[in-house]
Amino acid sequence: MALPQSAYKDRQFLAVIGDEDSVTGVLLAGVGHVTDPPDSQKNYLVVDPKTENSTIEATFDRFTKERKDIAILLINQHIADRIRHRVDAYNEAFPSLLEIPSKDHPYDPEKDSVMKRVRKLFGE
Amino acid sequence: MSGAADREPVFATRQSLGLMKSKLKGAQVGHDLLKRKSEALTKRFRDITRRIDEAKRKMGRVMQIAAFSLAEVSYAIGGAGIGYQIQESVKSAKLRVRTKQENVSGVFLPQFESFQTEGGSDFAMTGLGKGGQQVQRCRETYTRAVETLVELASLQTAFVILDEVIKVVNRRVNAIEHVIIPRTENTIKYINSELDELDREEFFRLKKVSGKKERAAAAEEVKRQAANKAGTDKENEIDEHSVERHDVLGDQDNEDVIF
Amino acid sequence: MELQLQTVHSSTSPNLYRAISPSSITFSMSEGLFYNVANGYVEGIIRGYRNTLLTGQQYGNLTQCENIDDVKLQLGPAYGDFLAALPPNPPTSALADKALDKLVAEFRYIQANATGSLAKFMEYLTYGYMIDNVALLITGTLHERDTRELLERCHPLGWFETMPVLCVATNIEELYNSVLIETPLAPYFKGSLSHQDLDELNIEIIRNTLYKNYLEDFYNWVNTHPEVAGTPTAEVMSEALEFEADRRSINITLNSFGTELSKQDRKKLYPNFGKLHPEGTLMLSRAEDPEGVRIAVDGVHDYRTFFDATGMGQSGGSGVGNMAGGAGDEGKSLEDMFYQKEVEISKLAFTRQFTHAVVYAWVKLKEQEIRNITWIAECIAQNQKDRIGNYISVF
Numbered sequence: 001m002a003l004p005q006s007a008y009k010d011r012q013f014l015a016v017i018g019d020e021d022s023v024t025g026v027l028l029a030g031v032g033h034v035t036d037p038p039d040s041q042k043n044y045l046v047v048d049p050k051t052e053n054s055t056i057e058a059t060f061d062r063f064t065k066e067r068k069d070i071a072i073l074l075i076n077q078h079i080a081d082r083i084r085h086r087v088d089a090y091n092e093a094f095p096s097l098l099e100i101p102s103k104d105h106p107y108d109p110e111k112d113s114v115m116k117r118v119r120k121l122f123g124e
Numbered sequence: 125m126s127g128a129a130d131r132e133p134v135f136a137t138r139q140s141l142g143l144m145k146s147k148l149k150g151a152q153v154g155h156d157l158l159k160r161k162s163e164a165l166t167k168r169f170r171d172i173t174r175r176i177d178e179a180k181r182k183m184g185r186v187m188q189i190a191a192f193s194l195a196e197v198s199y200a201i202g203g204a205g206i207g208y209q210i211q212e213s214v215k216s217a218k219l220r221v222r223t224k225q226e227n228v229s230g231v232f233l234p235q236f237e238s239f240q241t242e243g244g245s246d247f248a249m250t251g252l253g254k255g256g257q258q259v260q261r262c263r264e265t266y267t268r269a270v271e272t273l274v275e276l277a278s279l280q281t282a283f284v285i286l287d288e289v290i291k292v293v294n295r296r297v298n299a300i301e302h303v304i305i306p307r308t309e310n311t312i313k314y315i316n317s318e319l320d321e322l323d324r325e326e327f328f329r330l331k332k333v334s335g336k337k338e339r340a341a342a343a344e345e346v347k348r349q350a351a352n353k354a355g356t357d358k359e360n361e362i363d364e365h366s367v368e369r370h371d372v373l374g375d376q377d378n379e380d381v382i383f
Numbered sequence: 384m385e386l387q388l389q390t391v392h393s394s395t396s397p398n399l400y401r402a403i404s405p406s407s408i409t410f411s412m413s414e415g416l417f418y419n420v421a422n423g424y425v426e427g428i429i430r431g432y433r434n435t436l437l438t439g440q441q442y443g444n445l446t447q448c449e450n451i452d453d454v455k456l457q458l459g460p461a462y463g464d465f466l467a468a469l470p471p472n473p474p475t476s477a478l479a480d481k482a483l484d485k486l487v488a489e490f491r492y493i494q495a496n497a498t499g500s501l502a503k504f505m506e507y508l509t510y511g512y513m514i515d516n517v518a519l520l521i522t523g524t525l526h527e528r529d530t531r532e533l534l535e536r537c538h539p540l541g542w543f544e545t546m547p548v549l550c551v552a553t554n555i556e557e558l559y560n561s562v563l564i565e566t567p568l569a570p571y572f573k574g575s576l577s578h579q580d581l582d583e584l585n586i587e588i589i590r591n592t593l594y595k596n597y598l599e600d601f602y603n604w605v606n607t608h609p610e611v612a613g614t615p616t617a618e619v620m621s622e623a624l625e626f627e628a629d630r631r632s633i634n635i636t637l638n639s640f641g642t643e644l645s646k647q648d649r650k651k652l653y654p655n656f657g658k659l660h661p662e663g664t665l666m667l668s669r670a671e672d673p674e675g676v677r678i679a680v681d682g683v684h685d686y687r688t689f690f691d692a693t694g695m696g697q698s699g700g701s702g703v704g705n706m707a708g709g710a711g712d713e714g715k716s717l718e719d720m721f722y723q724k725e726v727e728i729s730k731l732a733f734t735r736q737f738t739h740a741v742v743y744a745w746v747k748l749k750e751q752e753i754r755n756i757t758w759i760a761e762c763i764a765q766n767q768k769d770r771i772g773n774y775i776s777v778f
Binding site: 012021027028031044074092093094098106112114121 | 173176177180181183184187188190191193194195206207210211214215216217218219220221222223234236240247259262263266267269270273274276277278280281283284285287288
């Protein structure tokens, strides 16, 4: 029942998709990482109201599917709402997906996809 | 051999009966064990779920405090935030996670653990002239917040994996309980009934054979007696009595035909 | 003579008549006589603006608000049209942006009406913001970002005509050789930063080097320009700039602990004037911990008081940053003390007449007001009411 070690051995980064303040804060904590050139890949995405949903989705897919070095993906809840179908459909153990509150949007457990599953399981 | 009763396609032999019996026993033991495992995991799962619930709420508070410390930074620096500069100064991650495994009832649950890499922060000099202290404090606050998030991520991953594992285990428990055990029992019943049937047939056949043998012996006797008609009548009478005694199968009526 | 003039005019009266009343003529120097010819209107306006600053009463009302909409409503009289475009319950940053817009609009109006040395003075005021903007653009260019996007992020007061041109540069050398030279900040680059430095040095060092050069230049200007030197402007501004210089020196020292900034490099960032200069800054350059900083500033009464009040540099004292150590700690931080002092200096500037310094003071007070509003709004938005009182009221 053990997962193959390769599933998480190289996963050591956190990634974040969020509004400017959330990203800034998390980056301040030192999670930011830019891979070596030429294909400098950042592990964060700043979303402002002008950012297209498709960009968010593409980044979400890149962090969850393509990159094998991300252990945890943080995403602002109000941004997760914009791509809710993707977030709800996401079911993998790695990377772990966490919905975090942002400054202007307090945390709402009702919307969290994991919390939804929790409630569904206990039939509440 | 009808398909109504679900059972294994076996020949009804004593050997396969033995096999089936040991299989049933195995299935029952397996069922008990899995049931216990499932219970243990479910207990753990509920525990984790409760902790996730708590941790998520805690995260709400922690993140709020962290966001607030960022507000302090913008208060100290005044006007335009430091966001852009921070984003652009990112080089390599100082705060990373490593994954450990924890064994819960035979299930390996990954545990994230955050650690700081060597070397100074990319942002040590941010706000050098103004607001630097706030920036440093904000950094500490967010580091703590991220650590909380990492813990939560561990729980959540455990949740996802356990959810999956429990589903598998329960599926197995149910399969054993509702498919394998009844089927094995059915098979045993079938083998037993087949074997009983065979027993009866065998018995009947033996009976028949012995009847036949007796009749043959009797006919022989009659012939012999006929040949020795000259013998005593007394002897004949005794023989008739003995035939009547042996005729447990109730075919006295046939006697006339034979004679 | 100056002192008497001060006592005659109360801080709140932008009364221009008294300036030319017989008694004033007798006592004031000639600059007082002619100041109003060129700058009287502007000074009057500034004093008017000053009177629109939020009062303690208004701050009291603001802190009672339940949500951002209430805050908006309370700010209505002071900010009026500027807040009208905001959506219901706007994010605090939007609120701050709009408040800043008002400051900028007023500043532009004053600037448009300023002539002669006042115009130059106001230009000097904008240089500080320009430094931040240029630092931002340099960061962008270094990382090969589309710098055009960055223009939106620039501080509007630090806007200069050739700024969009900066975006043309695609690498640092180009930026340095052909573009930065055209900006008003060119003299501050000259001599202290080469284009290699832009590439290699931390942007914070560049920023602080520029700022040091700027402060020194400004200080030099107010004390040597024929129209300004010897006037109340020079007097008030010297004090304000000295304070600013000292504040930066102290902050840089405190913030450099635990970073790779060497003591030699650190010393280069201290402005070469101020109350701490030269002994204090020399000691600062040698300081290795907050205790060292405290000893360095011991000679200046104000700063010593700050350090004593915050308990910094003493054993157990840890409250370095704003609001000293998070919730529950009532003590003020050093930064708070500095802001408080800045407000005091600015407030006192209004007790003087015939001086450009009121513009400086007004800008500083207004900025503090915006910070206060943002702070209060932030506290309300994030339910941190227990610390809402940490703003610095002007009146």
